[in-house]
Amino acid sequence: MADDFADGRNPAEPIDEAELAIEGALRPGSLGEFVGQPKVRGQLQLLLDAARIQNRPPDHILLAGPPGLGKTTLAMIVAHESERPLRLSSGPAIQHAGDLAALLSSLVPGEVLFIDEIHRMARSAEEMLYLAMEDFRIDIMVGKGAGATSIPLDLAPFTLVGATTRSGLLPNPLRDRFGFTGHLEFYEDSDLEKVIERSSRVLDVTMPEDARHEIARRSRGTPRIANRLLRRVRDYALVHGQHQGAATIEDVNAALELYDVDPIGLDRLDRxxxxxxxxxxxxxxxxxxxxxVAVGEEAETVESVVEPYLVRIGFLGRTPRGRVAMPEAYRHLGMPHPEVAALFDDL
Structure with missing residues (x-):
């Protein structure tokens, strides 16, 4: 689930050129088009404007927040508005210092390097990155043992944009080298409706305000989920709808029921x-x-995909003794609930 694309497609599946064009069009191309996150947008705009006036690469940027809120899109916008080329990579792909050295040494002056899930980089690569970010230089070790020699290698000035869903796992020396850290928050339904309105124009599907609102309130405050649900509603309206290119509130409810998304956005795994x-x-x-184990999923999936939303809406609590169901969860399931306040006495 966590590795699917924003439209719900498995990464192993082929995609045609038309779908690629739609994928790109769904992403805003500038900070002016980007919906939501007003504080982060304002901070980034100031950072980019100052760099443009001084004719220098922008400072290194760290974007932190839950998945699907627009970190990759903002990295692309930073490169676009800075008129710089963009290089994409990810923390899991950089498992040795040599991987990072090869990547950094190939950058052209002013290039924007985006590293997704930067907290998952190898420790040896993180330590190499300290010097690269600060002095645009790395030291390459040649040989082993007593005969090993360090050769300094100068790098072209670049801007690193790191994205993380778990900023607490970043070592302090790395976090301190970013000139700006932006914390992305979950979206309000009103902002998600604007995202859906824009995306529906790109997907060439019309829908009334109540239909957009219904998708928004089931999207868990996340634009990626909103776009995925919109695609499924579009598909349902295309196959079962009465009007070509239009989706009604009835289509929305029927499509989301078919895909096991309940009225508050819980899916099969959440339930x-x-x-x-x-x-x-x-x-x-x-x-x-x-x-x-009881639900047949990896612990990391439950912790990173399911728990954040359930905790945020007050359905699940974390205590020193483990996870507990809160009263709201019992009410949602239509069951009487026991008193749970005593479980938090030792917090």
Whole structure:
């Protein structure tokens, strides 16, 4: 689930040129087109304007926040508005210092380097990155043992844009070398409706305001999910709708019911976690690994994909003894709930 594209497609599946064009069109091309995150947009605009006036690359930028809020899109906008080329990479792909050295040494002057999930880089690569970010230089070790020699290699000035969903895992020396850190927050429904309105024009599908609002409130505050649900509604309206190129509120409700998205945005896995926690473990507390095994998922998936939203809407709590179902979860499942306040006495 976490590795799917924004439209729900598996990365292994082929995609034609028309779909690629739509994928690109769904991403805003400038800060003016970017919806939501007003504070981060204002901070980035100032950073880019100052760099343009001084005719220098922008300072290094760290974008932190949950998946699907626009970190990659903002990196592309930084490159576009700076009129600089963009290089894309990811933390898991940089597992050795040599991988990073090859990447950095190939950058052209002023290039923007985007590293997604930067907290998952190898430690040896992180340590090399300290010097590269600060002095635009790296030291290459040649040979082994007593005969090893360090050869300095100058780099072209560049701007690093790092994205992370877990900023707490970044070592302080790396975090301190970013000139600006932007924290992205979940979107309000009103902003998501604007995202859906823009995306529906790109996808050439019309829908009334109540239909846009229904998609927005089931999108968990996340534009990526909003665009994915919009695509599924478009498909449903195309196959079952009465008007070509139009989707009604009835189409929205039918499509999202078909894809197991309930009225507050919970999907099959969310409900499985809640149901297991409440029925099998009597509301908890239960450890993360035990809960993950019970629903047949990896612990990392439950922790990074499911838990953030359930915690945010008050359905799940984290205590020193494990995960617990909150009263709102019982109400959503239509079950009476026990008193859970005592579980938090030792927090």
């Amino acid at each position: 499985a976690v809640l149901d297991t926690l409440v029925r099998r473990f009597r509301g908890g507390p239960v450890g993360l690994s035990t809960l993950a």
